[in-house]
Amino acid sequence: MRPRVFGIARPSLARDEIVCLNAGMASSPTRFALSLPVLASIAAALLFGASTPLAKALLSSLGPFTLAGLLYLDGAVGALPFAFRGGSAELRRDPRQRRLLGFAVIFGGGVAPVLLLLGLRTSPAASVSLWLNTEVVATALLAWTLFRENLDRRTILAGGLVLAGGIILAAPEGAAGWKAGAHVAGACVCWGIDNNLTALVSGFTPAQTTLAKGLIAGTVNLVLGLSLGQHLPGAARVGGALGVGAISYGCSIMLYIFGAQHLGATRSQLLFATAPFLGVILAWTLFQERIQPAQLAAIPCIVAGLYFMLTARHEHEHAHEAMAHTHSHRHDDGHHTHVHPGLPSWVRHTHAHEHEPLTHSHPHVPDLHHRHQH
Template sequence: MKRTDSFAVILGLLAAFFFGVSTPLSKMLLQDLNPFLLAGLLYLGAGLGLSVYTLLRGGRITPPLKTLKYKYIVGMIIFGGLLGPVLLLAAVRIAPAASVSIWLNMELVATAILGHFLFKDHLDKRGWLSVGLSLAAGVLLSYSGGVAGFTAGLLVALACFSWGFDNHFTALIDDLSPVQSTIIKGLAAGTTNTLIGLALAGGMPDLPALGKALLVGFHCYGLSITFYISAAQKLGAVRSQLIFSLAPLFGVLLSVLALHEGLSAVQLVSGAMLLASVWLMLAEKHAHAHEHHEMEHTHQHAHADLHHDHHDGPQQEPHAHLHRHAAATHVHPHWPDLHHRHSH
C-alpha cells in the first residue's frame, strides 16, 4: 500500500471514531431535542465550526461558483444532510444505541450496491463476501430486537441508502476541498433541519442543550465528514465506507461506558463479523489494464503516484490546485478513486 493510501486509511479510521461516538451522544441529547432539531444542530455545528476554522486560516469557504458541480452538491445535501440523519435519529429513539450503532454497518452494503449499479465502484468476489458479512451482522441484530428491532432496522436501512448516495456524490466532487464540502452540507442541511425542528418544538431549546448539540456536531460530524471525504477521494466510496464501518465499534464501546447499556452475545458476534468483513476487503488486490481520458480538475494530491507528474522536481507534501491529466493506458494496482471510475 502506497504512503498516500496508508494516510487515507488513517483518515478513514479517524472519521469512523468521531462518527461512532456520535450515536450514544445523540441518544442523550434526544432527551431534550426532537430528531429534526438535533439533526439540524449537529450539521450546523459542523458547518459553523469549520467556517470559523477556515476563516481564521485565511481560506475561502467556497470556490468560485462557476466551478461547482451542482448536481452532486444538491444530492449530497438532500441525501446526506437531510434524509439520512433524521431517519437515523428516529431509529435511535426506539432502539438501544449500541444496536443502532452496529446496524449502521448497512451503509457499507448500500454504498456497495449503489456503487456497482450506478457509480462504477467495482468489487470482486472477496469484496462482495465482505459486504455480505456486514449485512448478516445487521440482520442478526434486527432479528434479536423483535418488532421494534425490525422497525428501527428499517429506518436505519433507509438512512444507510440515503448516505450511500451521499457517499458516492461526495467522492465525485473534486472542485471542493473536504472542508468546503462539509461546510456547504453542514450549513444547508443544518439550517433546513433546525427550522423544521424549531417549528415542531414550538420554541427555542434550552441554551445548554443547544450548546452541547453544536459542540457534538463540530467534533463528531464536522471532523468525521471532512476526514471521510479525504479518504473517499483516494480510496473510493465503498473502500472508505468499509473502513468507516468500524464506527459502530466505537459507538458500542461508548454506549456501554456512558449509557450503561448491556453488551449482549449477539452484539459481540455481530462485531466479530464486522471485523472479518473489514479484513476481507482490505486484503483485496485489484490490477488490470485501464484507460484514462484527458481531464482537468482540482483536488488534494501528492506526487508519489503515476498520475500526478505535472511539476518539475519532487513535491512531497499533499497540496491542491487545478491540474490536467493527459490520456493514458497502463497497468497498476488501483482503487476507484477520482481517477479510476471505469467499467469492468
C-alpha cells in the same frame, strides 16, 4: 484525528493555492493498505460512532429536526477555518459539480440525519449503532449499480461479512423496533447515495463540501424543527449539541470525504463500518445497556470483513482521458506529472490541475482517476 493544514508560501505555487495535508506522512493511492486516506476513514468512523449514543442523550430535550439542524450547523462551524483555501473556482462553477454536491447535501445532510434521529428516539442506542452497518451494503450496491465501481469477490465477501456481523449484533432485539429499524435503514440508503456522490465531487475541498452540507442542511432542518414546535432547550443542552456536531459531524465528514476521494466510496465505507463499535461501547457504558453474547460473537465477522477489504488487489491495463479537477495528491503516484519547483514529490497537497491522456497498468482503487468500466 484532524488533518494538519499547512500553507506553502512559494511564489511558483501562489496561483495554485497549494495546501499540504500531513506533509510528513506518506501514502500511495495505488495500494489499499495502511495509508493517510485509510487512517482518515478510520478516524471519521470513530468520531461519527460516538455521535449515536451522545445524540440519544440529547433527544430527551431536543426534537429530531432541531437536533439534526444543530449538529450539522456546528459541523459547518468546525469546517469553516479550513474552507477558505484550495479548490477550483472554475470547477465549482461547473453545473455537474454543483448538482453532485447539491444532491449529496439533500440526501446526506438533510434527510439521513433526521431519519437516524427518528429511529434513535424509539430504540436503544446500541441497536441503532449496530443497524448502521447497513450503510456499507447500501453504499456498495449503489456504487455497483449506479456509479460503475468495480466489485471483486473479496470486496463482495467483505461487505457480506460486515452485513452478517450487523445482523448477529442486532439479533437480540428480535422483532421489536421495526419502525425504528426502517428509519435507520432509510438513513443508511441516503448516506449511501451521499457517499457515492461525494466521492465524485471535484473542485471543492473536503472542508468546503462539509461547510456546504452543514450550513444548508443544518439551516433547513433547524427551521423545520422550530416551525414544527420543537423548541430549543437551555444553553447547556444546546452547547452539548453544538459540541457533538463540531466533532462527530464536522471533523468526521471532512475526514470521510478525504478518504472517499482516494479510496472510492465502497472501500472507504467499509472502513467507516467500524463506527458502530464505538457507538455500542459508549451505549454500554453511558446508558448501562446490557451486553448481549451475540454482539460479542459478531466481532469476528466484522474483523474478517475488514481484512478482506484491506487485502483486496485490483490491477489491469486502463486508459485515462484528459481531465481537469481539484483534489489532494502527490507527484510520485504515476498520475500527477506536473512540476512544482522546490516541492518534493512525496508531499501531499491540493490545487487545481490538468491531466493528459494516459494508458498504463498498476494496482488501483476506484478513486477520482479510476472510474472506468469493467
